[in-house]
């Protein structure tokens with residue numbers, strides 16, 4: 416168990432292995448169309464063993480860090496990163512609020528990121544949604560979570576942006592139950608800041624780990640149990656946050 420101020424640093428993978436494979440999902444060229452070079456299937460690799468390990472990690476520790484790129488279709492992380500870049504440059508992301516509905520506030524002392532909701536209409540988003548469906552079903556089969564749907568958004572943290580320590584959901588609301596954050600940034604280093612600081616479940620004073628937002632890495636955790644925060648970024652940081660929910664129609668967080 417790590418003590419406060421002595422986080423275990425999660426070392427990024429040396430080589431992002433996607434993006435350059437020929438004949439796979441191409442970069443978006445200034446709009447949201449995607450070039451797919453041949454007929455090879457753009458399949459996710461969601462096998463039963465991997466799902467077992469995710470469910471075990473969630474059940475045991477309430478959170479785990481993943482190399483998601485190897486389970487997503489070839490080139491997808493790069494294509495999603497490109498969409499985020501286009502949305503950011505086009506000023507198509509809005510400052511994120513806290514809470515829902517009438518109670519929503521834009522408290523910039525808590526949260527500074529900008530977001531754009533995914534709708535699954537572009538090919539990269541549709542492929543990601545297919546993967547998220549498989550994940551939802553796999554977790555339901557193993558953990559009986561009764562996850563009914565998910566919602567997800569791109570997030571951009573520009574230099575200086577952060578998100579203070581929070582939980583993604585409040586116990587008993589059955590709204591957001593499992594959180595997944597996928598990172599989209601090539602060549603991210605410690606000096607770039609923007610780590611996700613994960614605390615021990617139910618204990619905001621004990622750091623469990625700090626995760627670099629390196630392309631293809633992801634963090635999966637129980638929304639009601641794991642406090643976390645995004646440290647100030649020193650360069651523009653892209654991610655996708657996703658929440659698997661038990662409610663059929665959106666309830667407040």
Ligand SMILES: O=C(O)CCC(=O)C(=O)O
Pocket residue numbers: 570578583596610611643644645654656
């Ligand atoms: O981007 C991250 O690392 C986490 C973002 C987050 O905690 C959130 O959007 O609720």
Ligand SMILES: [Fe+2]
Pocket residue numbers: 581582583643
């Ligand atoms: Fe969060």
